[in-house]
Amino acid sequence: MSGTVAAEFARLYGAEPHGVWAAPGRVNLIGEHTDYNDGFVMPFALPHTAVAAVARRDDGVLRLHSADVAGPVAEMAVDGLAPGTDKNWTAYPAGVVWALREAGHAVTGADVHLASTVPSGAGLSSSAALEVVVASALNDLFSLGLSGRRLARLCQRAENVYVGAPVGIMDQTAAACCEAGHALFLDTRDLSQRQIPFDLEAEGLRLLVVDTQVKHSHSEGEYGKRRAGCEKGAALLGVAALRDIPYDGLDAALERLGDEEEVRRLVRHVVTEDQRVERVVQLLEAGDVRAIGPVLVEGHASLRDDFRISCRELDLVVDTALAAGALGARMTGGGFGGSAIVLTEYADVPAVTKAVEEAFAAAELSPPRVFEAVPSPGARRLDWLSGAGSPAS
Numbered sequence: 001m002s003g004t005v006a007a008e009f010a011r012l013y014g015a016e017p018h019g020v021w022a023a024p025g026r027v028n029l030i031g032e033h034t035d036y037n038d039g040f041v042m043p044f045a046l047p048h049t050a051v052a053a054v055a056r057r058d059d060g061v062l063r064l065h066s067a068d069v070a071g072p073v074a075e076m077a078v079d080g081l082a083p084g085t086d087k088n089w090t091a092y093p094a095g096v097v098w099a100l101r102e103a104g105h106a107v108t109g110a111d112v113h114l115a116s117t118v119p120s121g122a123g124l125s126s127s128a129a130l131e132v133v134v135a136s137a138l139n140d141l142f143s144l145g146l147s148g149r150r151l152a153r154l155c156q157r158a159e160n161v162y163v164g165a166p167v168g169i170m171d172q173t174a175a176a177c178c179e180a181g182h183a184l185f186l187d188t189r190d191l192s193q194r195q196i197p198f199d200l201e202a203e204g205l206r207l208l209v210v211d212t213q214v215k216h217s218h219s220e221g222e223y224g225k226r227r228a229g230c231e232k233g234a235a236l237l238g239v240a241a242l243r244d245i246p247y248d249g250l251d252a253a254l255e256r257l258g259d260e261e262e263v264r265r266l267v268r269h270v271v272t273e274d275q276r277v278e279r280v281v282q283l284l285e286a287g288d289v290r291a292i293g294p295v296l297v298e299g300h301a302s303l304r305d306d307f308r309i310s311c312r313e314l315d316l317v318v319d320t321a322l323a324a325g326a327l328g329a330r331m332t333g334g335g336f337g338g339s340a341i342v343l344t345e346y347a348d349v350p351a352v353t354k355a356v357e358e359a360f361a362a363a364e365l366s367p368p369r370v371f372e373a374v375p376s377p378g379a380r381r382l383d384w385l386s387g388a389g390s391p392a393s
């Protein structure tokens, strides 16, 4: 795709880009709604990427275009960028430029053309892929020398402040820091991380992503409510974040919350979910990949019953896949629609896929999109032969 994106850049802007970059979408294996509680997460990168052809400018002009959104090139002045003013897709890349400049980095403009294969609105982190690919390009073109962790923080700031979405740090860190063949064990408090080998093929396993194609319009408000509820729980318990409640202190914490039933459920999910991430890390490091299946299922039940962010379609995927022999399944991402993941023996992929498709048809739901997720690399500069406008990869 790098050659196509570069050729389109040349057509739009009348000159070749200075380079082409890619950043992936992600699935989260386990650790949901823990990242804004300073907890643990474990995403891995998808092969699907946002690709950006970019040229540096030094005249204060930012020009943005996307192959995925109809419309002309958007043009703006970098010193006129202001949070909350842009309600279009351009807020994501422009927000990155704003966040870099606000942090004191001299980004003096750019021409950008983007194209993405990360499904949008599917809970697979298409926005973070857009942010991180632009941040990676600017990091290189302006020789900023920023680490993947730092880029992730700035991209999160762009999304929190410029776009106005109160997300955590998981998706941006996944896009920036994941490695092929690994899941990323991330402590979202200090961003310390460990790459955990996760080679499904070698184990005779597959991980399917089932995109329910359900997009719930109220999800952003619900996300904010869950976050506020978790912060209330931490305040009532006198800790900086729910991560500070140890698993063996959960019962005492729930007792202290008395009749705050809603907060009790949120706290129970977050504290047990952090513990599930640690269990999955231990199992994977012990080479016992199949044993993570039941932990994924527990995680789904907790999101459905305690955190209350699942939906009929996600539950249908999980229940049907398990009944068809899958080892584990759960919703992934923010919830209220989007995607579920299914861990299954390679030999069972056709039966599990068929069962899920048939269950959706029987329930008169539109067909889900099912594909295999192979743990893939994080953000990178792509090889691309300038001059001919042809791809090297």
Ligand code: GAF
Pocket: 028, 031, 032, 033, 034, 035, 036, 125, 167, 168, 169, 170, 171, 333, 334, 335
């Ligand atoms: C969304 C957010 F962007 C992440 O930060 C994270 O909170 C996730 O929902 C839930 O785990 O993807």
